[in-house]
Each structure stands twice: as C-alpha cells, then as structure tokens.
Amino acid sequence: MKLRGLLTLAMAAQVIVTAAALLASYAVTGSAGFGTAQLIALLVSAAVAALLARLCTRAIETSEAKRAAAQSAALSQARSDSAQMTQAVIRTALDAFIQIDDSGVVLEWSLQAEALTGWTREEALGADVVDLIVAEPLRAAFRQRMARLVPELSAAPSGMRFEVSLIDRNGDHILTEASSTVLRVGERSIINTFVRDITHKRAAEEQLIQAQKMEAVGQLTGGIAHEFNNMLTVITGTIEILADAVKDNPPLATITKLISEAADRGAALTSSLLSFARKQALQPAEIDVNELIEELAKLLATFDKKVEIVTRLGGNVWLAYADRGQLSSALLNLAINARDAMLDDGKLTLTTRNVVFGVREAVAVGAGYAGDYVEIEIADTGTGIPRAILERIFDPFFSTKEVGKGTGLGLSMVFGFVKQSGGGIKVASEEGSGTVFTIYLPKAETSALRPTGYDDRKIVGGKETVLCVEDDRDVRRYVTVQLESLGYKVISAANAAEALAVSAEGTAFDLLFTDIVMAGGMNGRELAEQMVAARPSLRVLFTSGYAYDSLHTQGRATMAPLLRKPYRKAELARMLRRCLDTAVDSAGDAIPTPYSVQADVEAFLRRQAAEDNGTTRPRR
Numbered sequence: 001m002k003l004r005g006l007l008t009l010a011m012a013a014q015v016i017v018t019a020a021a022l023l024a025s026y027a028v029t030g031s032a033g034f035g036t037a038q039l040i041a042l043l044v045s046a047a048v049a050a051l052l053a054r055l056c057t058r059a060i061e062t063s064e065a066k067r068a069a070a071q072s073a074a075l076s077q078a079r080s081d082s083a084q085m086t087q088a089v090i091r092t093a094l095d096a097f098i099q100i101d102d103s104g105v106v107l108e109w110s111l112q113a114e115a116l117t118g119w120t121r122e123e124a125l126g127a128d129v130v131d132l133i134v135a136e137p138l139r140a141a142f143r144q145r146m147a148r149l150v151p152e153l154s155a156a157p158s159g160m161r162f163e164v165s166l167i168d169r170n171g172d173h174i175l176t177e178a179s180s181t182v183l184r185v186g187e188r189s190i191i192n193t194f195v196r197d198i199t200h201k202r203a204a205e206e207q208l209i210q211a212q213k214m215e216a217v218g219q220l221t222g223g224i225a226h227e228f229n230n231m232l233t234v235i236t237g238t239i240e241i242l243a244d245a246v247k248d249n250p251p252l253a254t255i256t257k258l259i260s261e262a263a264d265r266g267a268a269l270t271s272s273l274l275s276f277a278r279k280q281a282l283q284p285a286e287i288d289v290n291e292l293i294e295e296l297a298k299l300l301a302t303f304d305k306k307v308e309i310v311t312r313l314g315g316n317v318w319l320a321y322a323d324r325g326q327l328s329s330a331l332l333n334l335a336i337n338a339r340d341a342m343l344d345d346g347k348l349t350l351t352t353r354n355v356v357f358g359v360r361e362a363v364a365v366g367a368g369y370a371g372d373y374v375e376i377e378i379a380d381t382g383t384g385i386p387r388a389i390l391e392r393i394f395d396p397f398f399s400t401k402e403v404g405k406g407t408g409l410g411l412s413m414v415f416g417f418v419k420q421s422g423g424g425i426k427v428a429s430e431e432g433s434g435t436v437f438t439i440y441l442p443k444a445e446t447s448a449l450r451p452t453g454y455d456d457r458k459i460v461g462g463k464e465t466v467l468c469v470e471d472d473r474d475v476r477r478y479v480t481v482q483l484e485s486l487g488y489k490v491i492s493a494a495n496a497a498e499a500l501a502v503s504a505e506g507t508a509f510d511l512l513f514t515d516i517v518m519a520g521g522m523n524g525r526e527l528a529e530q531m532v533a534a535r536p537s538l539r540v541l542f543t544s545g546y547a548y549d550s551l552h553t554q555g556r557a558t559m560a561p562l563l564r565k566p567y568r569k570a571e572l573a574r575m576l577r578r579c580l581d582t583a584v585d586s587a588g589d590a591i592p593t594p595y596s597v598q599a600d601v602e603a604f605l606r607r608q609a610a611e612d613n614g615t616t617r618p619r620r
C-alpha cells in the first residue's frame, strides 16, 4: 500500500515538474515554438524523473528487504517452535523414541529410551543401535533386516509397526512393539522409531489364553471323569460283596482282587482328572504345612537316587487351608518330577514362608484374592524346562517322559488343586540349572477343634433312618444296599423334589445323605439348606465326586461333611457315625452345639409374668 502511494506521488511529482518546466521555458522565451529553453526544461524534467525513479527503486528495495527479513525471522521462529514441540512430544511420549541413520547409528535417544534399555543418551548417541539393544546371536540377522528397512519404509508413507525382541543393558529380554517412519534429509535417510514395552501385556494375554484353554479342557475332562466316577462307585462297592461270596474259591477271589485293584487305579486316575478340572470334591482343613513337608522329606529320603533333600522351613508359618490329602499328593507329584529331572547328586530344596499379597501379586500367580498365603517352594537342580514347552506343562496328558513312565496328569492335578483351593502357582525354570515351582495356599482363618479319632478297622452301623438322595439309579441302589447292610433304615429319593416331598409328608428321618451335583434343578447343597431350615437338628452328609468349586460357593464354616466318591463301605459307615454322633464340619472337625437363648428368654418371660401377677416374691 505504501509502495503504491509512493509511486503515485512520484508520477504526480514528475508530471508537475515537467509541466512547470515547460511553462517556465515558454514564459522566459515568450515564443510558442520548441527551442533551446524547452529542451533544457525537458532535460531538467528527465533528470528529476530519473532521480525520482532512483528514489522509488531504492524505497522498493528497502521495503522488499525488510519484508524478506521479517519472513525469514517468522520462518526460523516457526522452525524453532516446531523443533521445541517435537522435542516436547518426544520427551512426554509414553514410548521410547530412538532416531537412527540408515547405517544404524543413533542420532536421538529419549529419556524413555534410557528407562527402557538402561543405556543413557550420552552412551547411546553415535553408537550402533544393533550392538546396544539386540542380543548377540540375533545381530547379523537384525542387520540384514535393517538393510531392507529403509526401502520398505520409503514405500510405506504412514510407517510400519512390528514386534521385536530386544535386550536391555543387563541382557534381560524385553518384548517390544516398534513403529518406524523414514525421513529423507538431503541425501540421508533418517529412521524415527517409537518403542513400547509389551512384555507384561503379552504375559497377561498369555495367562488369559492359558486360563481359557485350561477352563475348556477342564470342562471336558471334568464331565467324563464324573461319569467314570459313578461307574467306579458301583464297581468298588459291589466287588466287596462278590469278594465276600467267593472267598472260598481262590481263583475267583484272585479275579475279584484284580478287578478291585483296577477299579482303585481307575479311581486314582479320575481323581487326578477331577483335580485338574477343579471339580474334585475337596475337604479343606487347617494344615501345618511345615509338619507335612517334614513327613514328605522323610518319604523322599527313600528315593533310590542320590538326591539331597534340604528343608528350609520358615518359623511361625501360618496354618494353610486346603485339602490335606490332595496337598500331599500335589507335593509328591512335584517332588517326583524334580527327581526325574535330576541326575545323581541333585538337590531338592523345600522351602516354606508366609507371604502377604496385594492385588497385583495375587493376580501374577493366579491366586484367588489379595491377602495372606503360605508359600511352598520346591526347587530342583535338574535339567530345567525348555522355553518351548513351558506353557504346556500344565496341560493334561502332556508329558516328555517315555510311554508308560508318565501320564502327564501330575502337574494338571497340582494346577487344578491349587486353583480350586483359592491359591496360586508359578514356575521358573532355566535349562541346565533347574526348576522352581512355587505354590501359594490361603492362610487358614480360624482355629477349630481337632477331629476326634475313629477306629478305621471297625465298621459300626446304626439303627437310624437315612434319607438317601442320589440321581444315578445304579449308585442309589448300591448305596441303599450298603446302608441297609449297616443296619440303617433307608428312604431313597431320585432328586431334590422327591426328597422335599418326603420331608413335607412329615416322615421322620435322622440324616440326609445327598449327592451334591444332581440333574433336575436343585442341587444337594440347596436341598440341604432348605431341609435344615425346616429341621434344624437334621444331620447332613454330602457325597460327590464332582463339587463345583466347593470352597468358593459357600462359606467355609457352613460346609457339611463330605464323602468323596468313589468310597468304600468302611468309609461310608465311619462318616455316617461321625455325622450322627457328633456335629462335624466339612473337615470332620467337631462343631460345638449351637447355644439357643430361646429357652432362657421364655423362662425369664414366664418368671416376669408370674411376678407381675404377684404370685412370686416382689422384684428387688
């Protein structure tokens, strides 16, 4: 605008100067023709025009120079703002930023890159990125990959995202997700990469997948094992009757013995499967883990190999709450695995201690909740477990042992048992140096009465009436025969509805003996609850080979005793007497008879009413 005004002014000045010079020349000469004076006037005017043109050009030049300077200042300001912004983005990004040239030399290394890798910016700048963060055996392959990276990135304007396993300064592996873009600066290519640590995320995902897989396999195995258990209950129960009948015929007696042993092996197998499927009917009780481990260590000392057994038992270790029999076999399974993995001169260390878990630690080991746990560690100096199979060791039937030497159910059983007990398990293993299995069991909350001893050799029956609820017809028939042979009167029902109908009729019975998992709506626990509500003095004995997460679905204290299928007559007889003679909890521990205030209240009210009627002594 200024420039245009200046030019207009200059042109106007030029016109005025030319006109004035011509007028002056005519005034001086007085002639109308074009003579010397007019020539001079024109020359003067031309000189003035040249001067004005010069002035204008200079003014234009100065103004252009000023504008260019202002523009360049603005540009460099914008550049510096943008560089600052970029730095701020890199500084505040949650991911590590690494900038390298096309030969892999580090040009930029953010704070997060320092935190991720342990290398400082000073150490990293100018270094070869492959040497810094790639494990030695992978370096050659990584360099080849990098050579292809620039052309590939140039063809992908939005960059590339990929997963890569790196190492930190200590040599520990970090699984990362990297996103790279390439930038051409003159002849050079610069690769900008943001790197994110996904080690923990991946571990959590794998744990979830593993849990889902275990759940699916567990559902399947649990269902099959349940069916087998019912069949085995019939076999193990009736074989004793046969054995009794053929005891004078040695060849037949031998056959019945074979059948009985095969049934026992079948029972052990289904028991492992049910443990894995977390559908084993557990009988949790308080366990002194140190005492159990001392017993186990004595047993392990009889191992044929020269394995040194070391126990490191923590002082004042809490009582754990778990099924004692199952825990023993879990520990034995782990110890046998350890022995099998060790050559002579191996060392097996059993350690116990108390641990308190926050939510994070509990989740890490798959324990049920944050809180107090008893930790049992079984460490061996064996071959270790190769990484490739580590995630499969808990799968049922996974075994690396020769055919006939391992069923592959050992760890599945341990896993299922620990999880069902509300605990957790973890494994750490290094090929060549050994394996450490650590199991966590919930701390027992209260101290209860110790179970009273019963003589296992004596089968004691009774004359009471038992209401027997069992949905499997064969099992029901067999149990009825067993109960009657023990002297009991039996009322049998095929499901909860039938049992409730019997109860509603007012029929007298002393004990409810019910299966837990039953077809047709109500399960055994619900049935028991409903019946006990109507008949508080009723004794209850559960039986099951398949109890859904029995620990978590009801309060520990309210659990009635449970007879695990398949069972023998002696066990049935003993449990029945225990129930009928003493009120016991699920662990077989005696429960003190509940004190009722009702009788006292009624007596008090009666006394008071009598006093008010003046029939007794006046109140003091």
Ligand SMILES: Nc1ncnc2c1ncn2[C@@H]1O[C@H](COP(=O)(O)OP(=O)(O)OP(=O)(O)O)[C@@H](O)[C@H]1O
Residues within 6 Å of the ligand: 333, 337, 338, 341, 380, 382, 383, 384, 385, 393, 394, 398, 399, 400, 401, 405, 406, 407, 408, 409, 410, 411, 412, 435
């Ligand atoms: N302490 C250990 N050291 C090395 N490898 C182990 C260890 N514990 C388990 N394993 C591996 O895990 C696999 C599965 O173990 P698991 O106890 O489930 O089955 P198994 O021992 O093979 O058979 P089973 O226990 O039924 O006799 C083993 O075959 C073995 O390869």
Ligand SMILES: [Mg+2]
Residues within 6 Å of the ligand: 333, 336, 337, 406, 409, 410, 411
């Ligand atoms: Mg095993």
